[in-house]
Amino acid sequence: MKKLVSIALLALPILACTTETVQKNAPPPGDGNGETPGGSATATSTISAAEGGTIEADGLTLEIPAGALSEDTEITITKTETQAPEKHASVTPIYTIEPAGLKLAKAAKVIYTKIPADTPMPVIGWGTKEEGVFEGLATKVEDGIVRASVKTLASTFAAKTECMKEDGDAVADICKPTPAPADLKSGRTINGFVLTGFEYWQWKKPDPYAGGNEVAWGYNGDGEPKTGVMPTDASRACMAESFRTLEAILTNDPPQELKDLEEAHGVRQFWFWNNDMTDAKASVKVPKNNSELWLFQGDRGDGGLIKWISSTERDGTCKLPTRNDVVLFAKNCTKRFPSCGSGK
Numbered sequence: 001m002k003k004l005v006s007i008a009l010l011a012l013p014i015l016a017c018t019t020e021t022v023q024k025n026a027p028p029p030g031d032g033n034g035e036t037p038g039g040s041a042t043a044t045s046t047i048s049a050a051e052g053g054t055i056e057a058d059g060l061t062l063e064i065p066a067g068a069l070s071e072d073t074e075i076t077i078t079k080t081e082t083q084a085p086e087k088h089a090s091v092t093p094i095y096t097i098e099p100a101g102l103k104l105a106k107a108a109k110v111i112y113t114k115i116p117a118d119t120p121m122p123v124i125g126w127g128t129k130e131e132g133v134f135e136g137l138a139t140k141v142e143d144g145i146v147r148a149s150v151k152t153l154a155s156t157f158a159a160k161t162e163c164m165k166e167d168g169d170a171v172a173d174i175c176k177p178t179p180a181p182a183d184l185k186s187g188r189t190i191n192g193f194v195l196t197g198f199e200y201w202q203w204k205k206p207d208p209y210a211g212g213n214e215v216a217w218g219y220n221g222d223g224e225p226k227t228g229v230m231p232t233d234a235s236r237a238c239m240a241e242s243f244r245t246l247e248a249i250l251t252n253d254p255p256q257e258l259k260d261l262e263e264a265h266g267v268r269q270f271w272f273w274n275n276d277m278t279d280a281k282a283s284v285k286v287p288k289n290n291s292e293l294w295l296f297q298g299d300r301g302d303g304g305l306i307k308w309i310s311s312t313e314r315d316g317t318c319k320l321p322t323r324n325d326v327v328l329f330a331k332n333c334t335k336r337f338p339s340c341g342s343g344k
Contacts, residue, residue, distance in 0.1 A: 041079040048072055059114035060095045060156070068106040073099070075153070084125065084157040085132055087234055087316030089176040091119055092158045100127070100154055107149040110137075112158050117144040121161035125179035127154030133233045136179035136240065163241040163318055168248025170241070170320035177237035177318045184219040184243055186272075190250040192262065196305065197223060198239060198272045200231040201290070203280040235276035238318035242272055242310035249323050257330035265337045266303035267295065275311045286311065289341065293321055293329040298338025 041058035052066040057077035064075070076098045084090035092112065115122055122141060125134035126148075134157070137148035146158060163175040188195045200216040201208040208214055217223035219239065221230040231239070249255075262268045275286045291309060298304035306329070311319040325342065332343025 042076065044074060044076045046072055046074045056113075057095070059092065059112060061109075061111040061113060062097060063109040063111065064104070065106050065108065068104040068108055070105070073102070075099075084159065085134070085316075087176060087237070088125065088134070088157075088159045088179060089162045090125075090157050090159045091115055091122065094155050094157045096155045097153045101129075102153040104151045104153070107151050110148055110150055110156060112146040113144075115144065115146050115158055119158075119160045120166070121164065122146045122158050123161065123178040124148045125157050125159055126150060127156065130233070134179040136181045136237075138181070163320055164245050164248065168245065168252045169323045170245040172322055172324075174313060174317045174319055175241070176316075177234075177241045180233060180236035180240045184240060186219070188247075190247065191254050192268055193250050193254065193258075194269045195243070195246065196269050196271050198274075199223075200229075200235050200239070200274045200276050202229070202232075202235075202276045202278070203284050203286060204276075204278060231274070232276055232278045232312070234278055234316040235274050235312040237316075238310050238312040238320075239272060239274045241318055242274065242308060242320050245320055245322075246270060246272075246308055249326065255323060255327045255330060257327045257334070261330040261334045261337075262303075264334050265298070267298065267306065267333065267337070268303055269305050270308045271296065271305040273307050273309045275309065277312055277314045278316075280314060292342035292344060293325055294341040295333055295338065298333075298340065304338065 043055050043057035045053055045055040047053040047064050047069060049069040049071050050066060052064045052068060054061060054063050055075055055077055058079045060077055060079065062075065062077060078096045080094050080096060082094045084094055110124060112124065122139060124137045124139045124146065126137050128135050137150065139146060139148045159178045161178055163171055163177055165171055186195055186197050198219045202214065205214050212225060213227050214229060215227060216229040216231040217225060217227060219236065275291060291311065293309060294307050296305040296307055308321060310321065313319065328343035333340035
């Protein structure tokens with residue numbers, strides 16, 4: 001697994017700002033465990049628009065550059081006792097940064113300094129306009145420092161990665177996805193394999209397909225055809241985990257069985273599909289042929305599309321295809337092309 005590296009931390013410059021910090025329920029002197037203590041903490045600073053400034057509250061630092069603010073502004077960070085949404089594997093409580101929604105002319109850096117070093121691939125969640133919905137930021141990690149860039153002030157928390165193992169493969173069990181990124185771009189080619197489009201089937205509906213009219217197409221529901229159906233936040237988070245694990249599998253070491261399938265039949269394209277069980281009745285079950293890898297239109301001349309299928313469970317957790325699923329599918333499809341399924 002490639003190491004994620006950020007710019008090395010330098011000594012922070014002394015910038016013009018007035019700071020008042022109040023910490024409640026602080027640990028006793030000499031606690032020394034290096035972990036974020038329980039309770040809340042609040043820091044308030046008046047940040048100079050001309051010079052920028054830095055503010056920190058118990059494990060969270062915000063660095064605002066010169067020129068980011070239109071005027072000198074009082075900024076407050078509060079470490080709350082509120083936990084992040086249950087569907088994410090959070091490693092911190094929620095921090096609020098106020099004034100919420102304030103747009104910055106230049107990107108600020110948000111830095112977590114007390115996340116345990118053994119936390120698997122942490123991701124910073126950043127609040128959106130929708131209550132309880134957080135966007136997963138492009139997060140960099142080095143030496144226990146976890147950071148990202150932001151251009152709007154909002155609530156935040158940090159989550160660990162549960163869905164991907166250190167080798168880049170997906171876990172075989174149900175997992176809690178990290179917050180969904182704002183966007184995912186299809187069309188990328190990795191070691192000769194192409195990551196194409198996205199579709200979401202929402203199983204709360206009597207017919208989740210309906211000739212394609214009840215499907216959300218595109219990562220954010222903005223793909224073709226235009227149906228007006230939007231994916232849920234939970235399904236986007238699972239879709240993003242699915243995309244990330246396939247990227248890792250193809251980047252690190254594509255299975256030989258998949259290479260053999262490509263050489264024999266020209267199968268090289270993946271299409272992302274998510275079965276979204278949000279608000280689906282307890283009696284609803286996804287048919288097997290809609291829940292496992294299969295080849296779409298293998299006889300159309302370009303090898304068709306491997307349907308890479310993930311599942312968003314009713315509680316927002318996620319089930320992903322794994323490297324072993326690719327191997328079984330590729331073995332079966334090499335023999336049975338062009339009509340082939342998972343091989344299970």
